[in-house]
Amino acid sequence: MTIQELEHKVKEARKLIVETIIAAGVGHAGGSLSSADVMTALYFEIMKMDPANPHWPDRDRFVASKGHSSAGLYSQLHLKGLMSREQLLTFRQNGSMLSGHPDMRKVPFVEMSTGSLGHGLAVGIGMAIAGKLDKKDYRVFVMIGDGESQEGSIWEGALCAPHYKLDNLTVILDRNRIQIDGFTEDIMPLEPVADKWRAFGWEVREINGHSMSEVVSTLRSVPFAAGKPSFIISQTVKGKGVSFMEDNYVWHGGAPKGDLAEQAMRENLVVLEADLQDSTQSIQFQKVYPDRYLQMGVSEQNMMGVATGLALSGKIPVTHTFACFASMRACEHVRTSIAYTRANVKIFVSHGGVSAGSAGTSHHATEDIAIMRAIANMSVVVPGDAREMKQAAAAAIAHDGPVYIRCGAGDAEDVYTEHDIFRFGKATLLREGGDATIISTGYLMYEAVCAADLLAKEGKRVRVLQMATVKPIDREAILRAASETGHIVTVEEHTVIGGLGSAVCEVVAQAGIGRVKIMGINDHFCGVGTAAYLL
Secondary structure (H helix, E strand, O other): OOHHHHHHHHHHHHHHHHHHHHHHOOOEHHHHHHOHHHHHHHHHHHOOOOOOOOOOOOOOEEEEOOHHHHHHHHHHHHHOOOOOHHHHOOOOOOOOOOOOOOOOOOOOOOOOOOOOOOOHHHHHHHHHHHHHHOOOOOOEEEEEEOOHHHOHHHHHHHHHHHHOOOOOEEEEEEEOOEEOOEEHHHHOOOOOHHHHHHHOOOEEEEEEOOOHHHHHHHHHOOOOOOOOOEEEEEEOOOOOOOOOOOOOHHHHOEOOOHHHHHHHHHOOEEEEEOOOHHHHOOHHHHHHOHHHEEEOOOOHHHHHHHHHHHHHOOOEEEEEEEHHHHHHHOHHHHHHHHHOOOOOOEEEEEOOEOOOHHHOHHHOEOOHHHHHHOOOOOEEEOOOOHHHHHHHHHHHHHOOOOEEEEOOOOOOOOOOOOOOOOOOOOOEEEEOOOOEEEEEOHHHHHHHHHHHHHHHHOOOOEEEEEOOEEEOOOHHHHHHHHHHHOEEEEEEEEEOOOOHHHHHHHHHHHHOOOEEEEEEEOOOOOOOOOHHHHO
């Protein structure tokens, strides 16, 4: 990989570390973030691995002796394709294989179970000796912490490795200068650490642990001397990448919560606007975070390209414009730059459907769901009221991949209660019923509920599903409705071609059960009038 590609991977890794620890509510963020550059270089550029065979005899070995930084290790395994995102987000949850310290018996590609500090170096020495005995050319990399370096077993290993001339062994000290209770030099000084390791017989190099070019060139050059083990002092910043965590010993352990959790995620957020800040209300973000607000002018296509570049550099870009401009004028850029590369861009649009009203056909977006739904890798979300939009927006930003999220213009009637929870890819059950099912999306959620309540007065119990996530659609909820109620009516502020109704029909037709009636805008352009009039 190029240095630029590796730098992008590091940013992905840091984002995953923060997300994983926030989801768990516990973990060691500081050391995971400080060591991310070195781990990324090892897993994506330096170490020999066979992703299909974690026990390949000729693989290079990595031992995370500072095992509390497990969120960093697990994030690398996910980025390497060795662990799913769903598995990653079970970190430290009940029954998870991902404990707070790596367990080789449960997690493939973990070479050694670590946790108690000071154990990893001796194990790495044993692996390196085995390689010499078997005349294998694999290498062993051991990462230790500077607080961990106060353990006596570290210095026993420092004495042992040169004696056996283990030039296939490299130890990396993550020198962020912080341990649980404060700064290492205040608690138990390590300096002059380089001189100490040289005195034991190691070949020592010091590097900037956040300079990817320096990290890679140094790791490529090991062993530094024939017949001698290599020792790298990687000068890093605890909590690197999250402003309030950087160089702060409080964040050795613990997860940010509440406002701090939001801040940790928001620091990667960048909002882009296409000369519609008052109409889309993105100006509210600009007032609070002016340095992360980019006014792109009347240039929706350029905005999508710039957003792609930001995403590929580890940011979370959120674009704002009208639905008609994002889905049609900028469509090629959305498809080829964003969706094809699976860039983590969030396309927030307003004035979906006919909510632009009297502005006329040029500003209506009655085809946008069909367009975006047809693009591979693109998720499509159409919330129904303000409460659902707030939850859906947070879920879209947390989602790994491009999302098109659509709202109308003006106020929507509230339907969601404090008990309703938006779940990405899942329908929300708003009314129970067994006689028929109404599936809605967007602001017509309110009309769907009103229709069901009117029918209830006539003795007909109609189920109402709000399908805010049109793609990926909740197949299970649709098939259950088709099986249990027989008749489905879809309702949407969109053409009847290619939108929610078509998505539901695709599921039902493939299963061969149930009947569907699509209600929406028939195959024509809408004229001038209020949204209520046009619908």
